Amino acid sequence: MPLCDPCLSQLDRPGHFPPHASLLKSATLRTTSGQNAFVYRCGDCGENLLLASADCEAPDQWTRLDADGWR
């Protein structure tokens, strides 16, 4: 399912960018590097976005959650 416009504009934003109005936190994950990652589900398009950092050095970023995990 394609992402809705608010989700598309959310992608690749830094973590301090607030989730858009239809995003609801659905899960908290722990990455292999021991950090927390947050899954948000969109009430509009039903897609899942992930708020996480790629590694300890990188800042949090909004990414798309898919079957491969996150980049």
Ligand SMILES: [Zn+2]
């Ligand atoms: Zn959406």
